[in-house]
Amino acid sequence: MILCILGRQPELGLTELESLYPGKVTRFGSEAALVNIDHLDIQNLGGSQKAARVVYNLYNAKISEISHKIIDSYSKRAIRKDLSKLTIGISAYNANIKTTQIKKIGAAIKFNAKKLGGTVRIIPNNDPVLNTATSHHNKLGLRENKKEIIIIQHNSRTIIAESIGAQNITALAKRDQTRPKRDAFVGMLPPKLALMMYNMAIGKSQSILNKKLSQPAILDPFCGTGVILQEAYLRGAKIYGTDLNPKMVNYTQQNIAWLTKSQAYKLHIQQGDATIHTWNYANELNAVICETYLGQPFNSTPNPTKLEQVKGNCNNIISNFLENIHPQINQKTALCIAIPAWRDTEFNTIHRLPLIKYIDKLGYNLHNKNPLLYFRENQIVARDILILTKIKSR
Numbered sequence: 001m002i003l004c005i006l007g008r009q010p011e012l013g014l015t016e017l018e019s020l021y022p023g024k025v026t027r028f029g030s031e032a033a034l035v036n037i038d039h040l041d042i043q044n045l046g047g048s049q050k051a052a053r054v055v056y057n058l059y060n061a062k063i064s065e066i067s068h069k070i071i072d073s074y075s076k077r078a079i080r081k082d083l084s085k086l087t088i089g090i091s092a093y094n095a096n097i098k099t100t101q102i103k104k105i106g107a108a109i110k111f112n113a114k115k116l117g118g119t120v121r122i123i124p125n126n127d128p129v130l131n132t133a134t135s136h137h138n139k140l141g142l143r144e145n146k147k148e149i150i151i152i153q154h155n156s157r158t159i160i161a162e163s164i165g166a167q168n169i170t171a172l173a174k175r176d177q178t179r180p181k182r183d184a185f186v187g188m189l190p191p192k193l194a195l196m197m198y199n200m201a202i203g204k205s206q207s208i209l210n211k212k213l214s215q216p217a218i219l220d221p222f223c224g225t226g227v228i229l230q231e232a233y234l235r236g237a238k239i240y241g242t243d244l245n246p247k248m249v250n251y252t253q254q255n256i257a258w259l260t261k262s263q264a265y266k267l268h269i270q271q272g273d274a275t276i277h278t279w280n281y282a283n284e285l286n287a288v289i290c291e292t293y294l295g296q297p298f299n300s301t302p303n304p305t306k307l308e309q310v311k312g313n314c315n316n317i318i319s320n321f322l323e324n325i326h327p328q329i330n331q332k333t334a335l336c337i338a339i340p341a342w343r344d345t346e347f348n349t350i351h352r353l354p355l356i357k358y359i360d361k362l363g364y365n366l367h368n369k370n371p372l373l374y375f376r377e378n379q380i381v382a383r384d385i386l387i388l389t390k391i392k393s394r
């Protein structure tokens, strides 16, 4: 059983896991999920910060019992002859365990290990939880002698789990910041979200086909600077992209050439208006993944007239795109699209696009019944993620 610590927007991370491992995921409190599998590669997930193997399940456990289990097990590990010096980090999520108690556990492991003739380095921390960057930089979970112990509680159950890795936020940031072409106006889709969308679509497609796809074919028809295609390529997908704007086509071509160190994908990235374009390869696609046109950016909630105008415009473009691609893709193609939704920060409400209400009339099933919204605190335009498949007959 694997425990995943979910990211900043846990609903998205949870949906990503449910798409990849249908029927095997249960939520564990507000920040985590349990996945009933033996192993996963955290670097292939966008919405989980850490993954850990469950070692103990305790019920109504007191801190003394939790501490004892950890201290006993890890002090003994410090004297294992096959391991060089043990490094340990300790994190307590959702648990009534204070930083001072975590420090005491760390000190006791060190003390007992020394008594037994071993040495342990405990990663210092002034918070109950080690941040993902610290876990990753210390390679916790990636070596037998470098571990993060995660304690997490939900209702009466306490789980003690041992890390198998943390998200490589350095690599994600590097891919984002060092690619040759970026465009602040078109928007910066975070690679983590691109990866989550990829997994949601591929997971859905795999469950329709009832098999794992080793080289799925995917299309981003609003490819912009190519963030989705980059993440998809890194997971082994065959990638195709189109965009209305020739400048963006060129940007994606340059970014993909940089990533792949080849010009081979140049012909796969072409100019095209998604509302009328014909993709000759559409019938072979396993997934269509895109962040559509989001309308103009706003610093504050627009007035009702302006909002209706922008909403209407986006609604038209996106409905026309969905209608245009519908007859071209096959029944087994899954779609994951990010469309705009506008946050009214004053009334704490959200304005979603009208097309969501009549998505069936456009020929699609919407699989996520609850809204999946991605936004930063200061953003007015949120991304509203929809997971779609074609309705069998219209």
Ligand SMILES: C[S@@+](CC[C@H](N)C(=O)[O-])C[C@H]1O[C@@H](n2cnc3c(N)ncnc32)[C@H](O)[C@@H]1O
Pocket: 186, 187, 188, 189, 221, 222, 223, 224, 225, 226, 227, 228, 242, 243, 244, 245, 248, 272, 273, 274, 275, 290, 291, 292, 293, 294, 317
């Ligand atoms: C929000 S951006 C997508 C950014 C992209 N995810 C990235 O990684 O950079 C939307 C893109 O849609 C393109 N676009 C707008 N209307 C379009 C249309 N009718 N057909 C195809 N692309 C369109 C814009 O040129 C822009 O690049």
